[in-house]
Amino acid sequence: MKKYGKTILFPGVVLLILLFLFFQQESPSDEEVFSIETIPQQPNEQVNSETVSELAEEPAVKKIMVDVKGAVLYPGVYELTTDHRIVDAIKAAGGYTEEAQNMSINHAQKLQDEMAIYVPKKGEEAVPIQNNGQVVTGAATASESGSEQVDLNHAEESALTTIPGIGPSKAQAIIAYREENGQFKTIEELKNVSGIGDKTFEKLKEHITVK
Known part of the structure; x- marks a missing residue:
């Protein structure tokens, strides 16, 4: 036994080492054992109530048609929006002619659908235009x-x-x-x-x- 003891012991140690390495490879890693899967949120869940409220309160911008008449370069019907004002309608019509009397026009007034805007000439006594109860005119x-x-x-x-x-x-x-x-x-x-x-x-x- 003493003669063959070392010869038998060495293969046994090697076998134990190989078994140890084999079981290490078979066992799952720490990362695999403790990995966490996240559940993606639905798009609707990401919109909070405050954002929804702000969107509901924001007025919608609509396309409208306005009729610009009188002392402008290009009288006619123009497509604008409810965000535009009379000054924008005048610009769309090419601006005033040299004969225009525009002192009494409220350029800051917001536009409405089917609105008619009349720009009189200097010295002209024009009849104001009725816009469903609203008068828009440059005449005195x-x-x-x-x-x-x-x-x-x-x-x-x-x-x-x-x-x-x-x-x-x-x-x-x-x-x-x-x-x-x-x-x-x-x-x-x-x-x-x-x-x-x-x-x-x-x-x-x-x-x-x-x-």
Whole structure:
């Protein structure tokens, strides 16, 4: 045994080493044992309620058609959006001609679908254009042009408030009545407007007209 002991021991040690390496290769690595799989989020779950609320409150921009008339280089119908203003419509029409009277035009006013914008020439007394209850014009109103009478069917709120006894609230009531019932046929019809009685009418009848 002493003679062959070393010869038997050496192969046994080698065999143990090979078995150890074999089992090491078969066992899973730490990374494989402890790997974690993540579950992808759905796109809808990533949008929080605050973002949804902001999107809901943001007004939609719509395409509209406006008609630009009068003293502009290229009168016609133009496609713009509800984000545009009168100044943009004037630019789309090529800008003003040398004869244009544009001092009384509100260039900052936002556009609406089917709106008509009239630019008068210098010295012209143009009749304002009715846009479903909204007047858009560059012409002077009756009170601004020096006339004693204001046209109930076409005057804006600023012109109506120049009538004796008519303040902002009554001016708005006149416009509202005009929108609901159509144009005034006679000046006496003004008494149908809320807040305007016989006494008020007597004070202002000399300052109003219908056209």
